[in-house]
Amino acid sequence: MPPAAIINPSILSADFAKLGAECERIMRDGSDWIHVDIMDGHFVPNMTFGPPVVSKIRPHVERPTAAKGRGTFDCHMMIAEPKKWVKEFQKAGCDLYCFHYEAAISSTAAESPETTSAAKTDPKDMIKYIHSLGMQAGIAIKPKTDVDVLWEILDNPEKSEVPDMVLVMTVEPGFGGQKFMADMMPKVSALRQRYPSLDIEVDGGLSGSTVDTAAEAGANVIVAGSAVFGAKDAGEVITVLRGAVEKRR
Numbered sequence: 001m002p003p004a005a006i007i008n009p010s011i012l013s014a015d016f017a018k019l020g021a022e023c024e025r026i027m028r029d030g031s032d033w034i035h036v037d038i039m040d041g042h043f044v045p046n047m048t049f050g051p052p053v054v055s056k057i058r059p060h061v062e063r064p065t066a067a068k069g070r071g072t073f074d075c076h077m078m079i080a081e082p083k084k085w086v087k088e089f090q091k092a093g094c095d096l097y098c099f100h101y102e103a104a105i106s107s108t109a110a111e112s113p114e115t116t117s118a119a120k121t122d123p124k125d126m127i128k129y130i131h132s133l134g135m136q137a138g139i140a141i142k143p144k145t146d147v148d149v150l151w152e153i154l155d156n157p158e159k160s161e162v163p164d165m166v167l168v169m170t171v172e173p174g175f176g177g178q179k180f181m182a183d184m185m186p187k188v189s190a191l192r193q194r195y196p197s198l199d200i201e202v203d204g205g206l207s208g209s210t211v212d213t214a215a216e217a218g219a220n221v222i223v224a225g226s227a228v229f230g231a232k233d234a235g236e237v238i239t240v241l242r243g244a245v246e247k248r249r
Contacts, residue, residue, distance in 0.1 A: 005245035006221040008033040012176045013225030020060035029235040033072040042080040044174035051092035058093030098138030124161040140167035147187040171204025180205025185217040192218025208240045215244040
């Protein structure tokens, strides 16, 4: 059986003036995780926030008692140097560190913002490093990246180097409110066919009108921003999103 639905509202669409309260509210409304969009203005043409903000909102949501449990902070790292920030986000309260494949292969293997390295980041080494710090690891791909680049990583017999989740972007990362790209669904279907028990996340343009397409393809981790935070009844939207996944299990 495919994994259960995980509804993961993106705080990119929350009211930043009361971010902690917004996280509390969305958890009361039935959210499973909190999706924290980290952007540095380099990997994507936008900037959001860093570890200090994550550390301030972390006390507003009870930490999960098990891996990928309720209250997980899923930090989506849309940054140019993802390995440099693993320790900082672990200290800030991140539970699942999801980096971009594209950023990893073009960045250095330095392990802090203050250091440099001549070595390049290897995605498998990056996953092992994240696991060594007690976090779950996710790997994301942008719309123009072929899903085939993930096969070697996911088929790796060394389990410490295998991600706990794959994120298929269904918009170009960087800004909320974009239109869902249904042509990304073959990637999701290919992943689900090869890895029946894998947590597969989709992010971008998800709402009550698009979630069925994603769920039918095999996605089970649903990121939704404006559809949830902008709703009159966020709990009702979360119920619809969850139902779309659950009825296809």
